[in-house]
Amino acid sequence: MAQTSAHNSDFVWPHKDSSRAPFQVYTDPQLYALEQERIFRGPVWNFLGLTCEIPNPGDYKTTFVGDSPIILSRGADGAINALVNRCAHKGALVCYKPRGNVSEFTCVYHNWTYSLAGDLTGVAFKKGVGGKGGLDADFDQSEHGLERLRVEVYGQLVFGTFSNETPPFAQFIGEELCANIDRVFVKPLKVLGYHSQVLPNNWKLYAENNKDSYHASLLHVFHNTFGVVRPNMGGGVKISPNGWHHLSYTVRNSDANDAVGAEKVRSLKDSYKLNDVRMMEHALELGDLTTNAIQTVFPTLVVQQILNALAVRQILPKGHERTELIWTILGFEGDDAQMQELRMQVNNLVGPAGLISMEDGCVGGWVQRAAGADPRAMTIMPMGGSGIEASEGSRVTEAAVRGFWTGWRALMGV
Amino acid sequence: MSIEQTLNDQLALHLRVNDLYADYAHTLDDDRLEEWPGFFTENGIYRIVTRENRELGLPLSVIYCDGRGMMIDRITAMRTANVYEPHVYCHATSDVRVLDANNGEIRTRSNFTVLRTMTSGETSIFACGRTFETLIEEGSKLRLRERIVVLDSRRIDTLLVIPL
Structure with missing residues (x-):
């Protein structure tokens, strides 16, 4: 487990085994912040929803993984995507409704658009107006999609993970x-x-x-x-x-x-x-x-x-x-x-x-x-x-x- | 029937319905919960639902009582089995409206807010929304054949044990 961390914690488990836990684990905001990184963005499968909640192409629902807002969507090809619900531009929520059906995602703030799989497909006034403003020629749209989670569907349950190390779901919980x-x-x-x-x-x-x-x-x-x-x-x-x-x-x-x-x-x-x-x-x-x-x-x-x-x-x-x-x-x-x-x-x-x-x-x-x-x-x-x-x-x-x-x-x- | 007579009848019904809403709220807020099932007919239906589920056409209730027996069981459970921090409600009922009255069945609706006060003294807005009722006359009393409480919020803070 990688221990490189944006957060410094001097927390030490105070007992020889897991039959005691200090109350600090419930009350410490720093541990909470560390959990976001090491647990929710770590090698676990986070439950996101059920396949029957997004049965049709274009269906989406919003949820969370830890503090991260997530969009669960079904693409035109029927595949399920899990995306961080945060525009690559200013970071606004792309979906602010709990569920819906769309052909693409549009961030209403500056009208950037994304495919159902999270690829950045459109930038408003990309070429500026009257030859002025707009994006530099070397701006690579393909690098600015919505952050994606790995998805696994087990039966009818949909899970997502931020980590590349998470084993397949069946192995994760065991037969x-x-x-x-x-x-x-x-x-x-x-x-x-x-x-x-x-x-x-x-x-x-x-x-x-x-x-x-x-x-x-x-x-x-x-x-x-x-x-x-x-x-x-x-x-x-x-x-x-x-x-x-x-x-x-x-x-x-x-x-x-x-x-x-x-x-x-x-x-x-x-x-x-x-x-x-x-x-x-x-x-x-x-x-x-x-x-x-x-x-x-x-x-x-x-x-x-x-x-x-x-x-x-x-x-x-x-x-x-x-x-x-x-x-x-x-x-x-x-x-x-x-x-x-x-x-x-x-x-x-x-x-x-x-x-x-x-x-x-x-x-x-x-x-x-x-x-x-x-x-x-x-x-x-x-x-x-x-x-x-x-x-x-x-x-x-x-x-x-x-x-x-x-x-x-x-x-x-x- | 004269216009005056019609207006008088409407006014009388409106007053009776308003009294029923007030009596219902006072019974809950006074913690006379054993009297609560008596507001309903023997086979009366009581549901608390959320606006979200209702608008999605989903059948789930937060509480679903089909008949007075289930209401009595709810109250017995609350008094003897369930564990919760003591608290009281203050109902504020408003915008009571008689929607129609036909064949002895009166349909009504209202808006409500419930403030919850814990023994610590903390008061918070616990719930708000709308209620939809069907009333019938039994003897000289109006009783609820159905009361559906529609919570505006999907979120319930901590737990819900006292009926709304």
Whole structure:
């Protein structure tokens, strides 16, 4: 990993392994700046969008990689391009709308135009007016296109990287974890809607939260409160060998097609009962008995299957103490009205108002507020040892969180 | 029917609808959330959606309750299961309009702003947008057959737990 850096950091990891992290990692603007260079512009695949969001030539959407504004476009030849959304001239945003369809990109500031692949195709008043002004004869337009990212499409997910060193995506996350993406996105996807949730905390607190299978049943007590716990649930945590990526999953034992009637679930407390259990129903559609699967792709993608609620979550850092979480809620092409209605019901569980997810919106902020006072104090991650081993049958482990820090440290060089 | 009579009827309906909006807002802002499902018919629909999804024709809701049972479950979950930092809302409802009233069904709309105040004292603009309702008369009360809250912003700060 190249350590040449525009930023000087004297940051030293203060512990022998990744089972401790100093609060400084959440509160230090210099580390945030270094992350932009070494992580987001480094050898990682950043999630950019779905192929179904830009199905036609000329379609584009805008997004971010770290702080860099990005345009994802489909060229006339059908190829997908990822471009930095910054005019080569004065640096203005070329696309200031979230999505659209165009034949070329035009920066409105001085009317410079670019192809869908980012090549500079036109400069206004290139030859000046009346023989005066304009570009010098030796100005080479081909050197002034929009900055391009390398793109890889894995299944229906589009990723981009600034680095030439990033290995192919399947190698980046490993076969075992690719298998879950293949398992969930088995049919052509369609977007059912977007949520955006602003989290008052550093992006890494949310990235860790997704890898923290230990907190799930403790913080999110909706299931237990209402006694909607299926008996005989198995599951575990899979972690890529380098620790960076993970999958936490739950499998039920029975394929009895369960409308989750109150009689089919074990009641832990009799005091609260759901009046309406439709949002807990699960139509088996993926060819297996997995009920929940939360998968992370380092650094900022979460692939979600919660019953029939399918989604990708994109973590966008917005400064060292603010994060925007973009939820793209998915269904399959060909879903009938009943299936769409079921997905809409189950989506009550997740999102900014999700009955089993809303807590994740605030806990990170509580860490952020408490962490600032003493950046050298440390968070400890002792559950399930100090390594990054996978765990079969139990999710009471912080191995995947330690895996996150293993990846962060490798890229940051600390 | 005389013009005066028609105007009187319209005025009376407008006052009733305005009272309903005010009662609804006061119930939420007073933290009498157990009374909230009672504003709806038994099979009433409540959705919070974003302007973005609505304009894109996408069906996703931030909250989707189909029937009073789901609304009651929301409130029970909020009171007993969900974890969040305590806060209160102040609704400011404006531009209430009766769009039409036919066959016992009244369609209305409004604009709204919700200020959120945390126990720390921090007040912020939490949400603004438009609401679209269908009302029907049940006994002597107007009840919501449907209320769709359309948020102007796609972004929700931190989390949304108290209904709008």
